[in-house]
Amino acid sequence: MITPIVRTAIVSLRRDRAALAMSFILPIAFFSIFATIFGGRHDSTPRVNVIVVDEDHSRASINLVRGLQREDSLVVLTRPQSKSKRAEFLPEYTAATAEAAIKAGDAPVALIIPHGFGDHPISFGRDSDPASGSVSIQLLNDSSDMIAPQMVAGLLQKAGMTSMPDVMAEQGMKYTEQFIGGLTPEQRKRMNINLEQMNGYLEKLRQRENQPATAGAASTKADSFTGPVAVQSRAVVGQNKRNPMVSFYAAGVGVMFLLFTASNSAGVLLDEAESGTLDRVLSSHVTMTTLLAGKLTYNTLLAFTQLTVMFLWASSVFKLDLSTHIPGFVVMGLCTAFAVAAFGMLLASICRTRAQLGALSTLLILTMSAVGGSMFPRFLMPEAMQKAGLWTINAWAIDGFTKVFWYDLPVKDLWQQVSVLLAVGIVLFAAARRIARRWEFA
């Protein structure tokens, strides 16, 4: 008796495309996304943007900057990025503009190499020692990104070791003399000969600097000790936030569930088509455009209410500062709600049955949420996937809410996210309206 039961179930599953998609395509899609992000088998590693301000312009600081530029996992920015052809004429960053750029979210880390760094570039842990005259490199960071500062700090030490070996040797001898006494004339003579040889070798290396860095040159591993280059870290964004990730997760999780709610709510259209109610409504004075516009309005209000409830909860329980960000929240909330409502309308108009809608929406929403940053921050993802995320509503919504709640930016700075979300909403709704023609007339 078990065989017929199994046979019946297999035949039913085979004919239920929605269940088949949920059973096989969704797990494979998710496995692929996670494997791409965390599996390491990808061509493009996540690259960290780091702003570098060289106030010193010494031989040591120039070499250090060049060493940082050779790092594959860093994108060294010495002047603001611009898509215009006149980008090279933009002024270089200063300490002040670099800090402003971090606060605006243009990069997660900035390094300020101060005046006097070249006099005492190596401190061996004696940060800003007045006695030695050494000064520290300032590392400014956005504390929402917990990985980038540590990565930059490590690579800074590596660059210090590999790009300034002559300075390292000189400084090392200086400290040797300071701590264990002076060298004999014979020792000093041999040391000077060796330093000259090394300088000659380094000069040859510098002549090849325009050529691509060799694998061997980049293969030295940075250690996690307090390195020879003195660094002072300072968080310039989020230093006063009580719970740094709450705004991110409120937006990320909120948008993901908004998408589910919107597609489920729009699915009422399918119920009405199946029950004949849609036909009856359309036989009255209501047109399909009016009907869809009404449902879009309702779904937008529903999604906005859902977001409001979630942020109120985050505010009361997790101390998210909602009260001072209300204009930004309202603008981003309404735009996000509009875009997800239109997304739901499109899905409902594409699908023929509730089962189809359930399967397709789960597949799309979970994939969009994973790629778009609702499940984990996009800065953890490979560069290609970060770019792919920009095709999702989640990414734009999260970026907008992050600007509001993390960077404390005014509403006018949300124009990019607002424009994209509104445009997405309009395009999706127009597509839904076109596809809904199948319900209009036979």
Add this chain to the structure above:
Amino acid sequence: MNATSMTEAPPHSSSSLLESFPLEVVSLAKHFGQIKAVDGISLELRGGECLGLLGPNGAGKSTLIRSIVGRVIPDAGSVSVFGFPANTSEARSALGWVPQELALYPRLTCSENLAAFGRYHGLSGGKLQESIAWCLDWAALADRAGDLAKNLSGGMKRRLNMAAGIIHRPRVVLMDEPTVGVDPQSRHRIFEMIEALRNNGASIIYTTHYMEEAERLCDRVAIIDHGRIIAQGSNEDLVHGVFASRSQVLAHFAGPPEVIEAWVERHAGRLVEGAAECTIENSTLIAGLLDDAARAGLELVDVTLRRPNLESVFLHLTGRELRD
């Protein structure tokens, strides 16, 4: 029924349009792929009349109804309501549609359902409230006005479905099998509702599979098959047109099937569910038929002599083969 007249003044005063039929369908045709769902149907509905549409499943009744309410765009032909083309605002206001499906919002109450559909038809304020009250009373649902539609019994849902179709007080009502799946008590109540509508001046098109409903409610009947009207007229006209003054004989015989078939063939009859059926001009002729059966060696089990009715006409014209 304490409601006042449900119909309103004509939507226009042109003398030519006032002479128009409440509903007129001319040479309507609609194809779905290779299938001719409606194949050149013409009909008119007269003022205050109830016209029955009878036909087997798939005959084209629903496509015809959906064309009239503007839910199907015909390939050819025209539909006009009091002279207005079918998908004009005037036609929509004058038409009421009671679909076969329970096209209601299950999570709304009876009143809320009626209010929703009333607003979709442009009613508001006191006129809407008055109409809701009239419909609840008409459908005998006044005491269930606050109940959710999903919690109503099958018969109540049917009545609410009808009320939602006439909430805007239309002068032409299309009813697509409104008594499907209801008990005899609810069916009786629905008949009363339809008769009340007619008494108030509405013109009605009524599709059904139940011949006794058509006989009771309809002034005229149109029989549709394969997308065409194959007969049209009053009940009596149809019976007379098909059978003239002949009577129907239904006889059950015991005997070899081939002998029974031969008897049926000799008397130009047919076999219907094991019974031999034929017609005779005069009831006295039945003795000759039975003598012939006896001579052929058939044993008579029972015999019925009856006047043909609408069902006889229907089966005679559309045959007895299953259509779906």
